[in-house]
Amino acid sequence: MSGTREEERRKLADIINHWNANRLDLFEISQPTEDLEFHGVMRFYFQDRMAGNFATKCIRVSSTATTQDVIETLAEKFRPDMRMLSSPKYSLYEVHVSGEERKLDLDEKPLVVQLNWNKDDREGRFVLKNENDIVPKKVQSNGPEKQEKEGVIQNFKRTLSKKEKKKEKKREKEAFARIPDGDELSLSREDGENSRLAAEVYKDMPETSFTRTISNPEVVMKRRRQQKLEKRMQEFRSSDGRPDSGGTLRIYADSLKPNIPYKTILLSTTDMADFAVEEALEKYGLEKENPRDYCIARVVLPPGSQQSDDKAGKETILDDTECPLQIFRDWPSDKGGLVFQLKKRPPDYVPKKGRKPEDRASRGKSLDGVLPPEKMPYLVELSPGRGNHYAYYAYRPHEDGSDSRDKPKLYRLQQSITEVGSDAVDEGSIQLFGPGILPHHCDLMQSDGLVTVAPASYNAETFVDGQRVSDPAVLRSGATLQFGAAHVFKFVDPSQDHGMAKRGVDGGPMVKGRNKSGNIPETTFDLHGDIHSGTALPTSKSSGKLDMERAGNPSERGLVKPMVRAEQEGRSQDSLSPELTLPASIEFRENSEDAFLSAIINYTNSSTVHFKLSPTYVLYMTCRYVLSSHYRPDLSPSERTHKVIAIVNKMVSMMEGVIQETAEGDQKQKNIAGALAFWMANASELLNFIKQDRDLSRITLDAQDVQAHLVQLAFKYLVHCLQSDLNNYMPAFLEDPDEQNPQRPKIDDVLHTLTGAMSLLRRCRVNAALTIQLFSQLFHFINMWLFNKLVTEPDSGLCSHYWGAILRQQLSHIEAWAEKQGLELAADCHLSRIVQATTLLTMDKYSMQDVPNINNTCFKLNSLQLHALMANYHCAPDEPYIPPELIDHVVAVAENTADELARSDGREVQLEEDPDLQLPFLLPEDGYSCDVVRNIPNGFQEFLDPLCQRNFCRLIPHPRSPGTWTVYFEGAECDNHFSADSADLPMRKEPEVVTVTLKKHNGMGLSIVAAKGAGQDKLGIYIKSVVKGGAADMDGRLAAGDQLLSVDGRSLVGLSQERAAELMTRTGSVVTLEVAKQGAIYHGLATLLNQPSPMMQRAADRGRDKGKLRPKSEGGTRAAPIKTKKMSGGPAARTTTTSRTVPPPGEPPGCVCGCV
Incomplete structure (x- = not known):
């Protein structure tokens, strides 16, 4: 290769590396060959007017492929011609979110065009279009008929009424009138067609992690x-x-x-x-x-x-x-x-x-002496959801050209009566549409400084502060007002609102009433009292944010101003974006605060709660409510800070009391364990909310310390409770199989106890790291109980080959159970001494040649323990005695190894196992429910209903919330991960099934996970990640979230992870996979793709670094045990590595993960 050619290749490689660094792995471009050829995956869209939507496909493209080549491939992939009567003529367009669009020449190289986006980190799309669908340029129709022909899904539109057609025509005229004149801004009809295509594709398939190429x-x-x-x-x-x-x-x-x-x-x-x-x-x-x-x-x-x-x-x-x-x-x-x-x-x-002197006498009042518009009471919309507001159906652009859809509205009330209803078309009335809205719904009457709401009939659903009213009711400033099922407003009266009275009017424009055509007045206000007619409301007065920026005096600066920062971040989003708030908020009456908290904490029956973490979520929402200005707006920042601290301290104190009372109660053992697991889960989850919340974390440090102690206290009580339950069945290990006694406990009773404990922890959604630590304690208890029996009861005859074999057989049942639960490493670590003791009892120990083998096998046992086991050994009649010199040699080696290691860890060398596991308690750092719970959890409403019926509190859903409970967390990002809503992204009801033929190297390079999705009755095998540099990564057609349906014709549906891994590793050098693209998202398992694998390894490792170091001789109890199996088949034996962990909250039981 010449120097010039090599230089070109190097420059091209740099450009490709820059592309790969900023783009998703799916769209990674290969390194250029000597001929400067490279390959990459491209996503193409097809404007399918027959189906009424945009279809999308990803194909692998070469840099040498021309537009004509790509069009031919896409035509075959999309196969739209089978549904068309005419001969299609296809073109490929490059479009961008800004509205730019360009038709690619037939000899252009699409992959090269895409790579050129690298220059300014642009994002774009390639759209395949049938030119026969384009309306001829000579057609001049501006009416609704043109829209009927050109819309993407117009075939499915209902027939418009005369009124709707009139509004549609008026909207189009206004839109056309807004196009400025002049050479610079003139638009050709062809440009209009182009920008329409860009708008359609981005409207039909918005930018998401599913459709974009940029990774960050x-x-x-x-x-x-x-x-x-x-x-x-x-x-x-x-x-x-x-x-x-x-x-x-x-x-x-x-x-x-x-x-x-x-x-x-x-x-x-x-x-x-x-x-x-x-x-x-x-x-x-x-x-x-x-x-x-x-x-x-x-x-x-x-x-x-x-x-x-x-x-x-x-x-x-x-x-x-x-x-x-x-x-x-x-x-x-x-x-x-x-x-x-x-x-x-x-x-x-x-x-x-050209300015003239102002008439100062006219400022602040109108000519007739009545209150100026900015002093009039008004309603501000709280729930501007799509499709339930008049502005959605009868959209009209504002006079300044801005879009009013989905933005909160403000309605100024009239001096006398303001009519509300679906037929309210008079000037100054409020016209609403939606469920429960009557033609004449109610009247808002203003008289003598008071505003009352009067329902027009008994059937007119009207609610004031959550309570339905049928008679006229007086409104106070700040009250919430609901009409029908969906329209919620906040009532504000500036004459009552001292905060508003302090702010001077900035001389803004006066409010305009309805124009002659009967359009609804859309008026905007700001926190200074400025009025803007015909513009969207810049911020909602009741968005749950605390406005302390101007409320306090200078001496209060530096105090916590929690919601201001949240508001700043929320307002930086586009107004059409979801509001950055919790999925719901809660409000409680101040005079019933203690009764409310007591009902949540002291009087909750853990066995009847469906969503076990309901107390945590109620308490967290309560904290956020006290932080907001909705709770006692008159509080200064310092007073609000003290109030937040006081209520958190009260929560922690009550929780401490209920945990202590549960542990000391005289309930049945089973009920005590259930209540302790319930409160341990809630205490740890609430602690995580408080620690992660950017506003609460700084002011509740003392409460966090107490709460952390409560989690550990509940953990200790629960361990003692389960150990006590387990102790009843420990004699099952010492059952002689030759003596059948139905009255004695069986090993199945032990396994049933362990299974019950695991089911309890999962049911209570206990953090996976706490689950692992708890079972480590139970395994240690089994180890301690059996081992001490061996070494402290020499006359029992247990130190023999016979009983060693029986105990080893019984322990194998425990190990098998632990392996099924993903706890094999914890069991292996904490059962190690009793296992090694049984191994010593059953192995050869009759000559000096056995000394090295004994010391290598029983390395966990110290010198005292080895001496006791061998000195008390009972030989069978036909079994030789253990030579005393062998015992001396084994003990001497142990003194220099196991004893020294124990002393270096600060532990005494003793005969018996310590009843307490000498490991620090570690609070998990991740794996909490808030990472996976979306929207209002099932069962939460039922938990809160009794309190709402007793008027202790009320729940206010936020339908425009992104649905996550971490919006107020430090460094929270709501849009950069999979969400449960991602299931709505695909256009089909079922995932696309494709066949992939893969050439393997040493392995496929896939990390797989077995899980059961929503609505499925069998386990599925899903790709959790694609290993970098592996065969699947090099091929580029498989991605995280794909479901593997079959391998070489053998179905994987319903198989366990181990069986699926075995089938996949027994394939030849070429394997054929049947794949359901992004099946995990379709089946509601998107959160699986976010879980680190193994999940708890990171939490355990990080927590151990902060806490007490584990003794060297104990080894590491990691959350995800790893086992390696040798598989035969193919040209050479292959290895599969599987790792499993206790399913985290929200993840299906039995979920495992592995690499093939």
């Missing part, structure tokens, strides 16, 4: 920001060479994003205000807004005041030609603080040159 969008965005920063800094240096020609400037946006303190933008001293507006809008996530509708205002604060103070400063709007950074640098500090606010440009704003 956050890293890519960070790199883009860094590149932009470097470019701007270079501009500053190159403009005039001075280092101070540019810098950063804080831009506040209290009226737009009240819970984001500020954003920092990069400006030069010559950048004007209009440029600063564009930069600030982008920073606040408002880049789609029209910059001409916004402005930068200069606010002068009194000396010594802060931006968060309630003191109003003098405000001046900057002209577009003024330079904010230069103004900031030239500002003298003795004139006060200077800040810059991003805000809506007032409609009556006139530049300084």
Whole structure:
């Protein structure tokens, strides 16, 4: 290869390496060959107008394949021509989320085009399209008929009514009218067709982890920001060479994003205000807004005041030609603080040159002397879910071009009566549609400073603070108001709300009523009292967030302001995104706080609770409620912090009492164990919530220490309880098979006790790491009880070959049970001394030649134990005696090995086994239920219903929540992992089944897991991960989440993991697999793919590092035992390694994982 060719290959390899570093493993591109050819998997979409959706396929493509080659392959894959009467003509389009679209030439190389996205880390899609489906460009129809022809799923649309057709036509006209004139912004019809295709594919299949190629969008965005920063800094240096020609400037946006303190933008001293507006809008996530509708205002604060103070400063709007950074640098500090606010440009704003004096007398009141609109009571929507709000059915764009769908609405109440109902079309009324909404539903009446709600009839479902009302009821500011089944609002009266009264009105535009066409008024407010008509509400007044940024005085700074940060992060999301809040919230009456907590903790019957962790989730939601401003809005930050600490301490104290009472009670042993397991699980889960919550963790350190002690206390009591139960059946090990006594316990009783303990822990959803530690204690108890019997009762005759064989046989049942449960390593470690003792009793020990074998086999036994076992040995009539010199030699070796090792660990060399297992208790660091529980768990509502019926509390679901319980955790990311909702991503009801022929090397390179999915009655074998560099990885067609249905024609459905692994390793060099693509997601097992394998290994290792070191002679009790089997078949013997662990909470029992 020539030097030039090699250089090209090296550059190409660098580009490919950059691609692979940022993309999902599925889309990894191979290294270039000497001919500069490379391969990679590409995802293609097909706009299937006949089926009414977009189909998608992934195929492996060569860099030499042209567009024509790919189209031919895709046409065969998708096979749409079988359903068409006309001859299709296909084209391949490259589209991007921004709306860009380009038709690929037939001689272009699609894989090379995709690789070019690498330059700016772009994301895009390739769409196969039948050109015969495109409406001819000469067609000029703008009516609904055109939409009927061109829509992706229009074949399935119902016939529109005359009213709906009229609204549809009006919407299209308004949308067309918003397209600006001018050469720069003119759009051809072809461009419109193109942008429509991009919009359709991204609307039909939104960007998710299933459809994107980028593996870590956050890293890519960070790199883009860094590149932009470097470019701007270079501009500053190159403009005039001075280092101070540019810098950063804080831009506040209290009226737009009240819970984001500020954003920092990069400006030069010559950048004007209009440029600063564009930069600030982008920073606040408002880049789609029209910059001409916004402005930068200069606010002068009194000396010594802060931006968060309630003191109003003098405000001046900057002209577009003024330079904010230069103004900031030239500002003298003795004139006060200077800040810059991003805000809506007032409609009556006139530049300084043409400004007229204002009529100050008219400020603050209308001409007729009534309250201005910003002082009027209003309703703000709490549940703007898709499909249940009028704006979803009768969508109209705002006057500023923004979309109003799925955004919270604000409705100002009229001076007298505001009608609510589905037929409420008069000006000022509130029109709603949905389940339970009547044509005339109710009236909101305002009189003498009070607002009452009056249902129009008994059938008009109306709820105030969760209580149904049938007669007129007075509303207080902050009350929740529900109409029908889905429409929930918060009532706010500024005259009652002191917090709102403190904030001055910023001279915003007045509220507009309904226009002549009868459209609903869509009015927006912010925390300063600014009113914005025709724009979406920037933040919900009742989103569960605590607004303390402006409520406290300067002396309270530095105290915990929990919800502010959560609000900041939540507001950075697009308004159409799910609200970053818990799946539900809880509210309780302050005067019944003790009774409420006591009912949750002291009076819960663990045996009747379906979802065993219900107390934990109620208590955590209670903590979040006290943190929010919904709980006693009058509290200052310091008072709220003290209240949170007090209520957490009260929870911990009550839980301590119930654990102590359970352990000391006179209940049956079985009931005590069930209650202790229940409260151990809840105590550990609640501790995890408190420790991980970014707001609670900092202020509850003392409570965390007590709670950690409670978990250990419950663990200790439960161990003693189970050991006591086990002790009743320990004589079963000493049952002589020659003496059949039906009254004596059997080994099956021991196994039944262990199985019952495991079922109890799983039923209570005890953390897997705690389960392993608990069974380590039980295995040690069995070991201790039997071993001490051997060495302390020399006259019992147990130290003999006969009893050694019996005990070994009985112990094998325990080992087999442990292996089925994934506890074989724990059993192997903690039963080691009794196993080695039985081995010593049954092995040859009659000549000096046996000494090395004895010491190598019985290395766990110290010198005292070896001496006792051999000195007390009872020989059979035909068995030779043990030579005394052999005993001396074995004991001498043990003194230099096992004894020394014990002393180095700080343990005494003693004859008997210690009743207590000398290992530190380790609190798990992961594997908790919150990682896998989604939405409101089944059984949780039933647990809370009795309390709600007694008016102790009420549960408020949040349908727009992402569904995870970790949104307030430190470093929480809600979108970067599989979720239960991922099951909705595929377009089909069943996974696509494909056949993959794989050429093996030494193995397939797959990590598999056996689990039973939702609605399935048999185990399935799923790919948990693809081993890097293995045969499957090199092939590229298999991915994590795929279900393996058969191997070489032999079904894997219903087989255990061991049997499936055996079949897969007995294949030849070429294996044929039948695969259900992404079957794990279809079957509700997506969380399996998130669990580390083996899961608890990391938790045990990390916890051990922090706690007391394990004695060297004990070895390591790891959570996932590993066993290796030799398999025959094929050209050479192969090895399969399987690892199993106790199923974590939420994972099906019997779930195992292995590599083949």
